[in-house]
Amino acid sequence: MTNTLHRFGDAESFRDDFVIFAIASKGTNDKDSLPKLRRFLEIAAEYKPVNLGDARHGGALRPSKSMNPMAHWNRDIQPDFAAVIAGLDHPTTCAAVFDNKVAAEDFVSRIRKEDLGLSINISTSIDGAEQCCHHACIPRHSVGYSLGFEGSVEKLPSSQVMTLSTMCGHGMVSHSLAKKMVDWVKEGRRTPEQAVSYMARFCSCGVFNPARAKRVLAEAVSQGAISQGAPNAK
Amino acid sequence: MEAIYIDPVIKRATIKRDECVECYACYNGLSQEHLNPVMVRTVRKIFAMMRVRFDPEPDVCPTAAFEPDELTWPRVVRRAFSDPRVPHESTGVEGRGTEEVKTNDVSGRVKVGEVGFTIEFGRPGVGARFYEIQEMCWALAKAGVAFEKKNPITSLMTDVPSGTLRADILNEKVMSAIVEIKVTVDRTEEIVRLVWDVEKKLKTVIALGVGTRCDEKGEDTVVAPILERLGYKLERAKTNIGLGRASRPLETPARETVNA
Secondary structure, three states, X not given: OHHHOOOOOOHHHHOOOEXXXXXXXXXXXXXXXXXXXXXXXXXXXXXXXXXXXXXXXXXXXXXXXXXXXXXXXXXXXXXXXXXXXXXXXXXXXXXXXXXXXXXXXXXXXXXXXXXXXXEEXXXXXXXXXXXXXXXXXXXXXXXXXXXXXXXXXXXXXXXXXXXXXXXXXXXXXXXXHHHHHHHHHHHOOOOHHHHHHHHHHHOOOOOOOHHHHHHHHHHHHHHOOOOOOOOOOO | OOOEEEEOOOOEEEEOOOOOOOOOHHHHHOEEOOOOHHHHHHHHHHHHHOOOOOOOOOOEEOOOOOOOOOOOOOOHHHHHHHOOOOOOXXXXXXXXXXXXXXXXXHHOOOOOOEEEEEEEEOOOOOOXXXXXXXXXXXXXXHOOOEEOOOOHHHHOEEEOOOOEEOHHHOOOEEOOEEEEEEEEHHHHHHHHHHHHHHHOOOXXXXXXXXXXXXXXXXXXXXXXXXXXXXXXXXXXXXXXXXXXXXXXXXOOOOOOOOOO
């Protein structure tokens, strides 16, 4: 799940972005891991996440294969955490996204007590993850640093767009859609909540952070900047 | 990717097959209404004549127009590296097909004194072709590094020691792909500089990740200072908190301690 690692932004911008995921290692502890993964999701739901998901079925807000045309005027944009838990039918990576440090810390402490035996990772600012570990009295085992984006960075869009689109590290939230959403919110064509729901539905593993995205869109409106391209270097 | 465009001649949405990476975002991510295409086009034309534009939900395909193609080799490689819902056959892992340090507490993939590099091509949202990845693999192999065995890119090499990928996939374009290597800590700077050299010749972006083991207190006092000396400002990381447990015995213990 490097898809949670390379999110664009500085450490401060991750103050409302804590992705905690559970994964079993293929051939080592994946057998009988399904009930443990489900338990992970059930516990996460108690701590008021902003998203929940698994890598096979997606997050708490999913596209519909048979949408009623009237939904254009009356669409449900509430996350369905129960559906995520009920839909888990295969051992895969399960993730919970929190928008505050307290919830993340409490969840990590609880997961430690549950002793599921799964690998648990926290993807956020380095300092934020250290604080979660400290709160749960766990020394970090390993750390994977994101060194950012390099190479032909002139092909990358503006920082606002990057902040939104990189919240799906699999690239399912396209730069074009993110840019369109920034513009639509600025133009008053959609509320930040609606714009966020469109992007979240494309995320195929449920790690998109709607709360952070909403904040970014709200900041875009208040800044009034035009979301034109500007290269982002490492 | 800009693979979908409105063809100015036929005035219909069309897919540029060479640019399409088979991520299936159009098929899996869009909601569908299954409306009659003729009716939809007619309504749009009438609205256009009246200079009126319907403002629909942007993530809906009204006619459910997208249908998955039957993919054959080598094009099927595109989907394996671009559609996160499809597990890689070589590793059985979804997404980019590698567990890297996220199961390090169980697998012991990156041990004390080692550094794991994930060099990811095409991310974010730019895409990469295998001939670009090939350049990096050759350079890394020339430097004598070890490619991670449980990685989809390694499984596509015809000659792992030289880092040579299958010739028939080189022109295939993917959303992103990770080359994964492991070196001793003292080679960290050398590898970063090597990546810097090669990336200058490529027309895509690279997302670089560096994984390492922490000491008994959960600190990394070895690799982070090297990276900071190289000019990186370390903002974000994925932290494995070490709660994993092997249910089957491993050949080597996963939990090691620094300076033990």
